Structures are given as structure tokens and as C-alpha cells.
Amino acid sequence: MPGLNDLLNQLERVRKQIPFATAQALTSVARQIKDAQTTAIKRTFDNPTPFTANSVRSQGARKDTLKARVFIMDTSAEYLEPFEIGGQHKLNGHALLNPKNIRLNKYGNLGNRKMSQRKNNNTFVGEVGGVEGLWRRKKTRKGKKAKKRAKRSPNGTRAARQKQPAPKLLIRFGDALPVRQHLGYFDRANTMAAALMPSAMARALDQALRTAK
Known part of the structure; x- marks a missing residue:
């Protein structure tokens, strides 16, 4: 057919x-x-x-x-996840920090440039005295770092090591906030x-x- x-x-x-x-x-x-x-x-x-x-x-x-x-x-999914399932802002990895007492960029963030300008071999991110932030190690005096403890004297005593000055807080980080x-x-x-x-x-x-x- x-x-x-x-x-x-x-x-x-x-x-x-x-x-x-x-x-x-x-x-x-x-x-x-x-x-x-x-x-x-x-x-x-x-x-x-x-x-x-x-x-x-x-x-x-x-x-x-x-x-x-x-x-x-x-990378974006890591810090956007709480906005879908609830919880707190992600502060680790490439996610946004929660800086205090510092000017933010036009997006309300700290910005990689501002962070890199302050980060060098003499700075570190960590907690000092219960405060989390970006810290700068201070020099002792006249641009010299703290000396190591001196060698023992003939009578067996050794001079005390010069104390390292407390680091200077550059950027304080707050706790993660709920989304x-x-x-x-x-x-x-x-x-x-x-x-x-x-x-x-x-x-x-x-x-x-x-x-x-």
C-alpha cells in the first residue's frame, strides 16, 4: 500500500x-x-x-x-553554596574574608591587590592574643631582627635571648557571618x-x- x-x-x-x-x-x-x-x-x-x-x-x-x-x-561554588543551602559565609580558600577597620573595594570585598600589597615575607595570617588577622613582624631596633641567644660563657651561664617585639596587626578578620x-x-x-x-x-x-x- x-x-x-x-x-x-x-x-x-x-x-x-x-x-x-x-x-x-x-x-x-x-x-x-x-x-x-x-x-x-x-x-x-x-x-x-x-x-x-x-x-x-x-x-x-x-x-x-x-x-x-x-x-x-x-571556586565560586565554594562560597556561593551557603546562599543556596544556608549557613555561614565561607572564609577559607579563595572565598571572601571578613576584614575589619579597613576600606573595601567597590564590591564590598578586601580585594586581592590590597591583600597582596600587605602580604610579604615579614607578614603572616594567624591568631595572636585571640585576634585573627594579617600581622607584620616588628624589627627589634635599627632595622635589625632579634638576635639568637648568645653562647654559654666559661662559667656555664648564657645571656637571655632578646625578646621579639609583638607583631603589628594590619588587618583584623571577624568571624564568619550567617548568610x-x-x-x-x-x-x-x-x-x-x-x-x-x-x-x-x-x-x-x-x-x-x-x-x-
């Missing part, structure tokens, strides 16, 4: 185009979600750094895998995927059938 054969051929064309159309739809939806997540970061945080604002990435699907990804770069904003990353992604995928699939399949040979 000519009519039946035409129908079977058309169905076969549809079957072959489904993986390609699905990959196209997944990629389109992933890009839309990525753009929405980037906008959400810019709206959630007050003047976020470009590094944070542009940390969302998307990866398109292929017809042999049918999997698209929307993700946040690892106040909620990013809503996963809820937004799931809601958008469910809402956008049917129409994206219909458009991709229509386009695939019209251009198929």
Missing part, C-alpha cells in the same frame, strides 16, 4: 530525528537557565564581582548522550526546565523534520 509505505517512511524519519531534536531542545533550555541564573546572582547580591556574576556556565547536549549541564565554576540572601538556584533550574522543555522540544523536532533529507 503506497499510503502505508509513505506513513512508515515518515515515522522512520521522525524516529531518526528525535535524538538530534532532543539534544537541540536540551541545549536551548540549558542556555536559558544559565542566563536566568546569572541574572539572579546579579539581583541577589549587592554589586557582585564580575568573577562571581559570570561564574555560571552551561554545556550543550549531544544526540548520543542527551545530557545538558548548567553549573557554577568550582542573609537565598539564591534559589535549584528551584529556579527545576521550574524552568519543566516549563520550557515541552515547547523547546516541539520547536526542535519541527525544525529537524523540515530540514531533514
Whole structure:
């Protein structure tokens, strides 16, 4: 039957185009979600750094895998995680410190340049007297470091070692503060995927059938 054969051929064309159309739809939806997540970061945080604002990435699907990804770069994900699941600001690694009594940059952060300007071989980050911060070791006098303890005298005594002056506090770090904003990353992604995928699939399949040979 000519009519039946035409129908079977058309169905076969549809079957072959489904993986390609699905990959196209997944990629389109992933890009839309990525753009929405980037906008959400810019709206959630007050003047976020470009590094944070542009940390969302998307990866398109292929017809042999049918999997698209929307993700946040690892470094940013570390300090953005509390804004999704709750908790305190991350202060370790590349995350933001909580500096006190120092001018911050336009993004409300300490800034790598300001930190590097103060960090050298004579400074250290740590706790002194119960205060956490960036400290500078002081010289003893006339630019000389503290001398080592002198050798023993013939009678067996040895002069006391000159005390090292207390270090100078350059930047004091406060405790991590609880986060106040909620990013809503996963809820937004799931809601958008469910809402956008049917129409994206219909458009991709229509386009695939019209251009198929």
C-alpha cells in the first residue's frame, strides 16, 4: 500500500530525528537557565564581582548522550553554596574574608591587590592574643631582627635571648557571618526546565523534520 509505505517512511524519519531534536531542545533550555541564573546572582547580591556574576556556565547536549549541564565554576561554588543551602559565609580558600577597620573595594570585598600589597615575607595570617588577622613582624631596633641567644660563657651561664617585639596587626578578620540572601538556584533550574522543555522540544523536532533529507 503506497499510503502505508509513505506513513512508515515518515515515522522512520521522525524516529531518526528525535535524538538530534532532543539534544537541540536540551541545549536551548540549558542556555536559558544559565542566563536566568546569572541574572539572579546579579539581583541577589549587592554589586557582585564580575568573577562571581559570570561564574555560571552551561554545556550543550549531544544526540548520543542527551545530557545538558548548567553549573557554577568550582571556586565560586565554594562560597556561593551557603546562599543556596544556608549557613555561614565561607572564609577559607579563595572565598571572601571578613576584614575589619579597613576600606573595601567597590564590591564590598578586601580585594586581592590590597591583600597582596600587605602580604610579604615579614607578614603572616594567624591568631595572636585571640585576634585573627594579617600581622607584620616588628624589627627589634635599627632595622635589625632579634638576635639568637648568645653562647654559654666559661662559667656555664648564657645571656637571655632578646625578646621579639609583638607583631603589628594590619588587618583584623571577624568571624564568619550567617548568610542573609537565598539564591534559589535549584528551584529556579527545576521550574524552568519543566516549563520550557515541552515547547523547546516541539520547536526542535519541527525544525529537524523540515530540514531533514
